Amino acid sequence: MSDGQYIDVNGLKTYYEVHGEGEPLLLMHGGFCTVETFARQTPDFAAKYQVIVPERRGHGRTPDVEGPITYEAMAQDTIGLMQALGLPVADIVGYSDGGNTALVMALERPDIVRKMVCLGANFHYNGMAPVAVQVMEHATPDSFYPSLINKYKEVSPDGPDHLPIVFEKIMRMWREEPALTAHDLGRIQAPTLIIVGDRDWVAMDHTVEMYESIPNAQLCVIPGATHGAPFEKAPLVNQIVLDFLGS
DSSP: OOOOEEETTTTEEEEEEEESSSEEEEOOOOOOOGGGGTTTTTHHHHSSSSEEEEEEETSSSSOOSSSOOOHHHHHHHHHHHHHHHTOEEEEEEEETTHHHHHHHHHHHOOGEEEEEEEOOOSGGGGOOHHHHHHHHHOOOOTSSSSHHHHHHHHTTTTGGGGGHHHHHHHHHHHHHBOOOOOOHHTTTOOOOOEEEEETOOOOOOHHHHHHHHTTTEEEETTOOOTHHHHHHTTTHHHHHHHHHHHH
């Protein structure tokens, strides 16, 4: 396991960790999340892969930068990270916003994505279930998942006073993005596993449309799970992911 370190990615001081040895596996967190979000995934994955866990712009220990936070920008940041680390190709496991970002990467740079796992991802902003829409409509920096917000305040190099700014950037992104189409998904070349909880924030019909639109896709619905399926059902989800990547 490596201690956390920084690398310059096109001017963005990007924090990342490396765990294990083997073929590269890029583990991409969700909105307002950090490397710690994957505490129940990283050890299992690192037993078989070299797991690279970055924190994206405005998340965790990576600072925010001028301008909006978008899936396109985060995809370009992650592509740049792979180039900076000398990784010509990698498997990608993306949770929530990390999965949305992975979809953009797979479309724009199919040559660098070997296999892709999207956990609780959505390809269009209208794909969220009503409960998720309600949460986002009423969310404030003080009320939105205190554990995530408190972690941001604790580790962000921008300091706790920057929270309202990055909070609004991410909320704007969720209201307006992603905006991919089924036709776009049809151009994805990477074998893709879509995992969703049966009570996920992403609407089931939206998830099924994603599965039906990606040419080489598999779908797994985790019973008794919410948007936090990878953490609520970690042993099951981890084994499913590893089976897919190793097949």
